[in-house]
Amino acid sequence: MPSRTVAFLDEVPPPLREGLRQLRDELGVPDDFPAEVIEAAQAAAADVQLPVTDLTDVEFVTIDPAGSLDLDQALHLSRTDTGYLVRYAIADVAAFVEPGGVIDDECHERVETLYAPSRRTPLHPEALSENGASLLPDVVRPALVWQIELDADGAVVDATVARARVRSRRRYSYDEVQALIDGGQAGDVLDLLKVIGQLREQAEVARGGVSLGVPEQEVTVAGGSWALVYRTNLPCEGWNAQLSLLTGMVAADMMLKAGVGILRTLPPAEDHAINRLRRTAQGLGISWPQKVSYPDFVRGLKASVPREAAMLNACTTLFRGAGYDSFTDGAPKEAEHAAIAAPYAHVTAPLRRLVDRYAGELCVALSAGEPVPAWVLDALNDLPSEMEDSARRAGKYERGIVDLVEAMVLAPHIGQSFNGVLIDVDPDRRAGRLQVPDPAVEARVKGSRLKLGGEVTATLVAADLVKGSVDFRVF
Structure with a gap:
């Protein structure tokens, strides 16, 4: 389900502190890491074993929100004689986290990174999440490198994933990337981000997938005054997201063929849910011809138009049944993520989400034709419930944060x-x-x-x- 991104740019105002404390206590949000976890992370970062395969000559770059240091992905895009080559490097968190060790145990308590005013509650200690395991520029890092061959239309021809050492050349923000592309100064890799991203968007349309452009609430700070504004995503954010979706779809296909894995799933919308949305559109005075499918209808909505923004908000109800499904003895019958219109797995954010470390390790083994590690197989049964419980907590925390800021901004009025x-x-x-x-x-x-x-x-x-x-x- 689409989420609201709240960018906090200053210290927590005093009126917000008690409400935030109560919210964290109510949801059981953890505080600082235990000393032994921090020490273990620092030791792991200082003594990591780099892979033999050396891809440091590949000019990877990262694209993230401004100021981000927990960099999960780096990309390099190039043309081939028949299409394109997507190299997608993912932080190799498993190189730092010992299965069953103190860091691993703490990660299973936290499950994912949570965000709040002036404070992240990270999945991993900063020695890993913002330093040793992060794909920061100009340092050599271990990574799981996906190499995905596409044809001239952006369709997948072949895909592999294996460990390699990499060195990112630059950390871009979305604003920087969009400005470079719009100004004709992007260079080969960023120009191809637009080309391949648009091809994948066209493939999404052809599959019947849909991405909701719901405006995000964002906190801004100017001269000590806090304000709330709505923000719509830049085009380059959508193109970058398409590469992550591409990688997740390739990973899911790899798992399904092997009969072992863990997928992110969303059941198809039932007829009564679509009919309810049609009634909502009618109530909003928005035309939705019977012959127009739900994905095509949504793609025609503009977040800048108030009634259409309201319709987009109503459409988020179809995303609320998302979950996880693990399997070890053959592919499940129902494997598709309805919004993506294809099977899909989370593999691209291991610094911020627990399941990605396991799914990535599983794909490395499958790609190499090797047995899946026992520590991965042992975790597959419990991971779906861990992730789903954490997603509910993260949703309540995120909504609670925005509610507190709304109350603070409105209180003087x-x-x-x-x-x-x-x-x-x-x-x-x-x-x-x-x-x-x-x-x-x-x-x-x-x-x-x-x-x-x-x-x-x-x-x-x-x-x-x-x-x-x-x-x-x-x-």
Whole structure:
């Protein structure tokens, strides 16, 4: 399911601290790493064994949000006589984490990296996540390098993955990449990011896959003043995401052919869910002809149009059944991720997500024709529930953070009126969710005879900075 990204750029304001503390306590968010875990990480980073295969002559680059140091992926793209070669280097976290050791045990408690104001709760100690295992520029690192051959249309011809030592040349931000591409100064690799990314987007359309361009809420800071704005992704973010999707699809295919693996799954939307969305579109006054499929309909929506943004928000309900499925004795009958319209596995973010370390190690063994390590097989049974439980906690934490910031931003404005659009309405039409463009807020609202998609003026009557709740009323 699409998530909201909150970029915190300053110290946590005092009004937010108690609410944040209570939220962390309620969800059991861990604090600092135990001393023995930190020591083990520092020792592992200082004594890592580099792979024999040397790809340090390949000019890999990383593309991430500005300021990121936990760099999971580096890429190099080139043309071939018949198409393209995608080299995708993934941080080799297994080179640093001993199965059953103290770091591994702590990772199974944390499961994934969580983000909050001025503070990350990382999956791995910083000695690994932002240093020894991260694919930072100008240092040699161990990596799992995917080499994916594509034809001229961007379709997969062949794929392998193996350990190698790599050296990234540069750490790009998305803004930098987009500016270079738009200005005609990108160079071969970034130019090909656009070419291959667009080819893969076309392949997604042909498969019947869909990506939701839901606006993200982002916290900005200027002159000590905090604000909420909506942000839409840059085109290069979509092209970069297509490479990650490509790698995950190739990994899933490798696992299914071998009859062993762990997939990220999403069941197909049931007819009643699609019909409900059609009724929502009707309520919003958006045309959805019967002959137009759900993916084609979604691709025509613009997040910059309030009613269409409300429709995109409603479409996120189809992503809520996502889970994981592991198997060791033959491929499962239901293996597809419905939004991607293909089988898919998480293998590209091992610094931030536990399952990727296991899935990556499994693919390295399968690609080499070697037995899957016992420590990987032993974990497959429990990984789906670990990941799903963690995803629920991360979702509540993420939503709770945004709720707290919304309450803080709105608290000085109690009694004032705001214009917004009703993006969800309860059956009795007495309550719903209001999307306010300025400040960028989504909150519960009460009234009478509320209409989905209606543009209303609502009065802010309360804002609780500890509970992270706000109360709007349409009088």
